[in-house]
Amino acid sequence: MLDKRRKSRNGFLFFLLINACFLLSLSSIVASSKHHSAPAVSSLVPPDASGLLAFKSKSDLWNKLRFSQNTTLHFCQWQGVTCFQYRVVRLVIEDLYLGGVFAPNSLSRLDQLRVLSLQNNSLTGPIPDLSRLVNLKSLFLNHNSFSGSFPSSILFLHRLRTLDVSYNNLSGLIPAGLASLDRLYYLRLDSNRFNGTIPPLSQSSLQIFNVSANNLTGAIPITPTLLRFSQSSFSWNPGLCGEIVHRECHPRPHFFGPTTRRRKASPPPTVGLGQSAEFRGVELTRPSDQHKRKRTAVIIGFSSGLLILIGSVLCFVITVKKNRGQNAQKESKAVMTSDAAATGQAAVVIQKEQEKELEEKVKRVQGMQVAKSGNLVFCAGEAQLYSLDQLMRASAELLGRGTLGTTYKAVLDNRLIVSVKRLDATRLASSTKEIFERHMESVGGLRHPNLVPLRAYFQAKEERLLIYDYQPNGSLFSLIHGSKSARAKPLHWTSCLKIAEDVAQGISYIHQAWRLVHGNLKSTNVLLGPDFEACVADYCLVALAANSPPEDIDSDAAACRAPETRNAGQQATSKSDVYSFGVMLLELLTGKAPSQHPVLTPEEMMQWVKCSREEEAGGDDERLGMLVEVAIGCSLRSPEQRPTMWQVLKMLQEIKEAVLMEDGELDPHSGTS
Numbered sequence: 071m072l073d074k075r076r077k078s079r080n081g082f083l084f085f086l087l088i089n090a091c092f093l094l095s096l097s098s099i100v101a102s103s104k105h106h107s108a109p110a111v112s113s114l115v116p117p118d119a120s121g122l123l124a125f126k127s128k129s130d131l132w133n134k135l136r137f138s139q140n141t142t143l144h145f146c147q148w149q150g151v152t153c154f155q156y157r158v159v160r161l162v163i164e165d166l167y168l169g170g171v172f173a174p175n176s177l178s179r180l181d182q183l184r185v186l187s188l189q190n191n192s193l194t195g196p197i198p199d200l201s202r203l204v205n206l207k208s209l210f211l212n213h214n215s216f217s218g219s220f221p222s223s224i225l226f227l228h229r230l231r232t233l234d235v236s237y238n239n240l241s242g243l244i245p246a247g248l249a250s251l252d253r254l255y256y257l258r259l260d261s262n263r264f265n266g267t268i269p270p271l272s273q274s275s276l277q278i279f280n281v282s283a284n285n286l287t288g289a290i291p292i293t294p295t296l297l298r299f300s301q302s303s304f305s306w307n308p309g310l311c312g313e314i315v316h317r318e319c320h321p322r323p324h325f326f327g328p329t330t331r332r333r334k335a336s337p338p339p340t341v342g343l344g345q346s347a348e349f350r351g352v353e354l355t356r357p358s359d360q361h362k363r364k365r366t367a368v369i370i371g372f373s374s375g376l377l378i379l380i381g382s383v384l385c386f387v388i389t390v391k392k393n394r395g396q397n398a399q400k401e402s403k404a405v406m407t408s409d410a411a412a413t414g415q416a417a418v419v420i421q422k423e424q425e426k427e428l429e430e431k432v433k434r435v436q437g438m439q440v441a442k443s444g445n446l447v448f449c450a451g452e453a454q455l456y457s458l459d460q461l462m463r464a465s466a467e468l469l470g471r472g473t474l475g476t477t478y479k480a481v482l483d484n485r486l487i488v489s490v491k492r493l494d495a496t497r498l499a500s501s502t503k504e505i506f507e508r509h510m511e512s513v514g515g516l517r518h519p520n521l522v523p524l525r526a527y528f529q530a531k532e533e534r535l536l537i538y539d540y541q542p543n544g545s546l547f548s549l550i551h552g553s554k555s556a557r558a559k560p561l562h563w564t565s566c567l568k569i570a571e572d573v574a575q576g577i578s579y580i581h582q583a584w585r586l587v588h589g590n591l592k593s594t595n596v597l598l599g600p601d602f603e604a605c606v607a608d609y610c611l612v613a614l615a616a617n618s619p620p621e622d623i624d625s626d627a628a629a630c631r632a633p634e635t636r637n638a639g640q641q642a643t644s645k646s647d648v649y650s651f652g653v654m655l656l657e658l659l660t661g662k663a664p665s666q667h668p669v670l671t672p673e674e675m676m677q678w679v680k681c682s683r684e685e686e687a688g689g690d691d692e693r694l695g696m697l698v699e700v701a702i703g704c705s706l707r708s709p710e711q712r713p714t715m716w717q718v719l720k721m722l723q724e725i726k727e728a729v730l731m732e733d734g735e736l737d738p739h740s741g742t743s
Contacts, residue, residue, distance in 0.1 A: 118153075122158070184206065189234070237261040241265070242264065253275055261517075278601040461528075469489065478491075567726060630654070655704065675698065
């Protein structure tokens with residue numbers, strides 16, 4: 071009995087000893103954690119959150135990202151982050167102009183990422199290794215300042231559908247391995263410094279493609295995939311040739327080799343598109359007789375100079391060959407004389423053909439009355455591919471008349487097609503040449519996929535011309551309303567969402583990046599690019615307009631204006647652009663012109679939109695309703711109550727994101743497509 075008590079007491083003492091040791095060790099851990107708290111906290115950081123923090127530490131020079139070490143357990147609520155089952159599947163960080171670098175081993179830790187967009191952020195340095203992002207489907211790195219070569223790690227992302235690295239400083243070759251990405255739907259490499267040849271892309275899935283504005287050379291491969299794309303997808307690459315760009319590929323001549331042969335002078339180029347098309351509304355200045363005589367004199371002078379040069383060569387050859395015998399000398403002289411005569415005849419033929427071509431062009435085409443002095447001013451970074459003289463001689467077609475002027479399609483003699491807006495001097499505010507130039511320099515610096523780029527401008531006395539890229543698929547107004555003979559049906563709501571997002575991207579870029587306003591947003595000023603992307607046109611010209619609105623403004627244009635800008639002297643603002651966007655979104659959803667939009671309560675507006683789309687099934691009512699709510703919020707009468715365009719863009723992207731989630735596009739399982 072005594073032994074049992076002793077054993078029990080000893081056991082109790084042992085228990086107390088163990089507890090004391092535990093408490094001592096625990097106190098030492100707590101004391102240590104006070105001096106070394108960082109490791110203890112970092113060990114609790116989820117791996118995706120640590121990758122986001124690593125990206126912020128190197129990229130976010132101005133502390134614009136609201137990622138915090140203190141909120142890592144709630145990283146799924148961070149700016150631009152979308153999670154599925156506590157893993158990041160979508161990261162959209164756009165238009166913040168971070169200014170740092172894309173650090174290696176940062177976002178590459180997000181191995182469940184499906185969508186990554188870092189566009190419009192001014193990131194520098196090379197694009198890091200992204201090969202660990204094996205689930206990535208969409209990658210947008212455009213409108214930054216990335217340098218170096220094309221990142222080879224992208225070629226390992228076999229689920230990739232969308233790739234956009236346009237408007238960067240990437241150089242080197244375009245890898246042939248891009249052809250192995252057999253799911254690729256969207257590929258933009260334009261506005262970089264890539265050189266070499268275009269790889270023979272052959273994937274049938276590719277629907278959007280652009281390699282323009284690079285330094286590419288050689289023949290464009292003839293594949294069924296590349297043949298689907300228009301010339302604009304390859305433009306601004308002077309070294310490219312082939313069937314698609316209508317430029318014949320010639321082998322490089324060996325001027326000093328033994329195989330040198332005399333080549334026949336090629337005939338002057340014919341007028342590209344003017345002979346078969348009907349042109350109207352634009353007039354070229356008919357040259358006076360004196361001007362024609364000057365042109366003829368120049369051509370004859372050139373021909374005479376050519377004959378003199380040939381005669382000089384003849385004398386030199388005769389002198390060199392004096393010692394080779396009189397017979398050989400006579401033979402050589404006969405040959406040279408024959409060549410000179412043939413060359414003289416060719417010069418006369420060329421002269422006559424050029425005069426005839428000019429006369430036919432003047433008779434056939436009515437042209438622009440532009441001033442004959444001064445030069446085109448090309449915007450920063452633009453290649454000077456044509457001159458004012460070429461623009462003056464261009465075949466032209468009237469496209470439309472707007473609030474500030476008239477727009478033409480101009481076909482230059484090098485087959486380049488541009489859009490020329492001729493500003494109406496009577497509708498412009500009086501300003502000096504310097505003020506106009508400064509404003510055009512600002513507008514010419516805007517570069518965004520959803521803006522029609524301003525390439526050059528011209529002013530002399532009362533004449534002011536703006537030269538833009540030509541957009542081949544017409545305006546949004548034409549897409550919505552169709553021809554006058556047929557009533558167009560409202561677009562499917564997914565098309566409305568895509569177009570609305572494109573326009574919001576462009577307007578948000580103008581507002582945020584440049585603190586400018588559009589001032590005249592309407593469906594006729596939204597054009598459709600070669601891939602039917604929506605591109606905003608006629609932006610930022612309202613600053614040049616007179617204070618009083620034009621008297622002949624149509625009812626639809628008036629309905630697009632915000633209430634606060636309808637009186638004389640009231641300037642457009644970013645919030646008035648938002649109002650115009652709301653009107654345009656309702657026009658998209660209903661197919662009704664702005665002047666036909668009734669004044670209704672939000673509930674009545676929702677019912678009116680649904681009635682206008684009576685042919686659609688009711689299954690999409692909820693999604694359609696979200697778009698109507700955005701339109702209603704934008705078109706509120708009070709500017710203070712309207713959202714910013716950046717907020718509008720985020721709302722549209724959230725709608726698209728919700729749709730993708732519902733349709734299973736953001737699949738958490740890496741094995742599914």
